[in-house]
Each structure stands twice: as structure tokens, then as C-alpha cells.
Amino acid sequence: MVTANWAGNVVFSSRTVHHPTSVAQLQELVAGSDRVRALGSGHSFSRIADTTGDHVRLTRLPPVCEIDTAAATVTVSGGLRYGEITSQLHEAGFALPNLGSLPHIAVAGACATGTHGSGRTNGVLATAVSAVELVGADGELRTVRRGDPDFAGSVVALGAVGIVTALTLDLRPAFGVRQYVYEGLALDDAEEALDAAYSVSLFTRWAGRGFEQVWLKQLESDPEPPVRLLGATRAPAPVHMVPGVDPKHCTPQLGEPGPWHERLPHFRLAFTPSSGDELQSEYFVPRAALLDALRAVDAVREKVAPVLQVSEIRTVAGDDLWLSPAEGRDTAALHFTWVPDTGAVLPAVAALENALEPLRTRPHWGKVFGTAPANVAALWPRMADFSALARRQDPTGKFRNAMLDTYVPL
Ligand SMILES: Cc1cc2nc3c(=O)[nH]c(=O)nc-3n(C[C@H](O)[C@H](O)[C@H](O)COP(=O)(O)OP(=O)(O)OC[C@H]3O[C@@H](n4cnc5c(N)ncnc54)[C@H](O)[C@@H]3O)c2cc1C
Known part of the structure; x- marks a missing residue:
């Protein structure tokens, strides 16, 4: 029986966990329940998956x-x-x-x-x-x-x-990808580096030395990237972005070509992802505000760095999905892998949110955040439409939980 999320920071309040083996069984269960929510693989760090009623896991439905x-x-x-x-x-x-x-x-x-x-x-x-x-x-x-x-x-x-x-x-x-890791990039070169390949991640521990690592995931059909990328040089051996963790947990690097699904994720399925013992937060700003956001974080790095394992910067194309973090705007994502200590991490989260607040910063629904509920609702222009949809589809509120009650006004 699942009682907590992957990170262990959320102990679920559900009275039962059901494992229906057919869609018909699931339909009967949902129709007869007053409070019910799906639990996926439990990798969220927020209480988004929680319920005080019935939890449903779909892992025993026929796999299609x-x-x-x-x-x-x-x-x-x-x-x-x-x-x-x-x-x-x-x-x-x-x-x-x-x-x-x-x-x-x-x-x-x-x-x-x-x-x-x-x-x-x-x-x-x-x-x-x-x-x-x-x-x-x-x-x-x-x-x-x-x-x-x-x-x-x-x-x-x-x-x-x-x-x-x-x-x-x-x-x-299907396409092939080559993954290269570079070391040592200046903060001000972030903008250019993020556009240097199909998928790019910048990693920093906010120690005042810019980005320690740049992960470049390049289409196999594209020309080989330069040996020096802006000021950064290629790592001579495979690395993990969290100091001290074995790089064997990560997907192959050093430009070795491979299928998309074995290069686009950083971590391999058979291994523990990330450090395995952590909390995470992530914030989304308009792509045009990336450098302002980096400077804002840099200004509070003395509060952030002591409880940080690593921070990752990525880009996301804008979309029209009402509650997407990239709704209506091309986006830069600023991610933080924290030490696994909520009490120590929350002051750093508050300092970050305070620093990023002027940039219309949206939090990741599945990660730790403390943004004021009224501010969260105002950050998604289609929030009222979403609330109306949820009300219409679920008039008695059986799919609601405390987090939705807090952040998604009815
Ligand atoms: C090590 C690690 C690395 C991560 N890396 C990334 C990353 O690269 N990018 C990123 O954006 N996030 C990342 N995350 C966050 C993660 O992707 C999200 O939290 C995601 O929602 C987890 O999926 P899950 O199935 O575990 O969801 P859960 O935490 O189980 O559930 C999340 C939400 O989905 C709902 N849900 C689940 N299944 C269903 C269903 N069948 N029907 C309706 N609703 C459903 C739940 O009710 C809940 O509201 C990472 C998390 C971890 C632990």
C-alpha cells in the first residue's frame, strides 16, 4: 500500500488505495465514491496527488x-x-x-x-x-x-x-541524439547556450562561478558541436550533475549516438534518478526575462546555496493549455534540487519567490512552493475557465483536495 510520495515528504491522507483491473471496475469505484483521486507514480513533491478519500492507482489496468x-x-x-x-x-x-x-x-x-x-x-x-x-x-x-x-x-x-x-x-x-557535457559557462552566456541544441540544460550550485555544467542534447543529424562552447570546455569523462553521485545513473554522454529515449532524459530507468534524497522546486518566467531571473537568484544565492544540491535552467515553448506552466508564453524554467529537509529549505524557497515575484513567476504544480494562493490564481489567465470546467465536470467536488481548494478557486 502506497502511503507516501517518492521523496517521502508527503504522507498521503487517503483512507484506501484501490488497484482496479478494468476500466469498468474503475468507473464503478468513481461513481460510488464521495472523494477520489488518481495517484500516478507519486513523483510530485507537492500535495497535488493527495486525497482524504479513495486513492486509485491504474498500474493493474491492462497495459495498452x-x-x-x-x-x-x-x-x-x-x-x-x-x-x-x-x-x-x-x-x-x-x-x-x-x-x-x-x-x-x-x-x-x-x-x-x-x-x-x-x-x-x-x-x-x-x-x-x-x-x-x-x-x-x-x-x-x-x-x-x-x-x-x-x-x-x-x-x-x-x-x-x-x-x-x-x-x-x-x-x-524516430531520431538519434548525441549528448555532450561542457564545464564552466558564465551566467551571462545562458541565453545563447540554451539555444545551442535541440535540448539544453544548464546546471549551477549558485556558488558564484556561473554554470558548472552545460548538458547539450543534439540531434544526431546536426553537425558536431564545437569543442569549446562559448567559454565552456567539454567534460573529458561522464559526469552526474549532483556532486558525489555516480554518473552511471545518467544517460550516455561524450557524444555517443543513441536513440532519443536514451538521451533526452538525464537519468536511466534502471537507476535512481537525481540524487534520490531531496526536495525540488521549480519556477517559470517568460523566456525574455531569463537574464533578469538569473540575476535575481544570484542576488539571493547566499540563502539558496547552503540548502541546494543543484539547480537546473531549461527552456520550454509556449502553449495554449490553460494550466500549463508555459501557457501563453515561451518560458525559461529555473529548477532547484534541495537537501531533504523541509524546515531548512522553506526559508530559501521564500527568498527565491520574493526575488522572482516581479517577473510573473509561476510555480511547478508538482514541486514545493509557497507562492500566495491569490497570486497563483492570477498567474494563469485561464484559471477562471479552468475552475468553471472543474465545477461543471465535478459538481460535488469528489476530485478536489486541499491543494486544489487552496490554489484553484471555485
Ligand atoms: C527525480 C525527479 C525528477 C523530476 N524531473 C522533472 C522534470 O524533468 N520536469 C518536470 O517538469 N518535472 C519533473 N519532476 C516532477 C514530476 O514530473 C511531476 O511531479 C509529475 O507530475 C510526476 O508524475 P507522477 O505520475 O509521479 O504524478 P503524481 O505525483 O502521482 O500525480 C501528480 C498529479 O497527477 C494526477 N494524476 C496522476 N495520474 C492521473 C490519472 N490517471 N488521471 C488523472 N490525474 C492523474 C494526480 O492526481 C496529481 O494531481 C521530477 C520529479 C522527480 C521526483
């Missing part, structure tokens, strides 16, 4: 990964993780446009919170979704498709409009 070759789409069942579908897609000659830093997360759970990878032209993972099949509050199964009036509110939906039983995702032809 059905590729439509002609349409270049795949329909995946709600319990599957990215790492359970990507090889099959690749073998069929297809790819997803992008992935997050780890393949361990459930597709439905990742899309529900607006999880993202990096890349100027890459949207959050939910932008690949063209249809969502879900069990509504009445227990009925329905499908919302791209172009339907409710679609843009039903994908990054925080579990508030139903339990997703299947997602249809757009595919592109």
Missing part, C-alpha cells in the same frame, strides 16, 4: 500501447510510465518530441502537472496529447479531443476533471 502508424499517434493506458512505452515506439520507427529528466514517471501523472523537458521549440510533455479518455465524476467514460471546447483545460488538469484512463500522443519519426 497502441500505435496508429498512418496517423503517427500512440494511445497509452493511464497506468503506464514513459519508460514502459518508449522502446516500443522507437522499434516501430517513432519518437515522442521530448521527455522529462526521468523515464520513471507515469504519462498521465506527468501530463496532469505540466511536466516538461528542455528545448526552445519543445512544449511541455502534455502538448503531445491529442486526446484524453477519462472517467468523469458520474462514472461515465468520455473522450476529449484536441479542438473540443474543453480540451485545453482537460490535459494539464491536476486530476480535477476526471481519472485519465488513456492518452493519445502525437509521434514524430
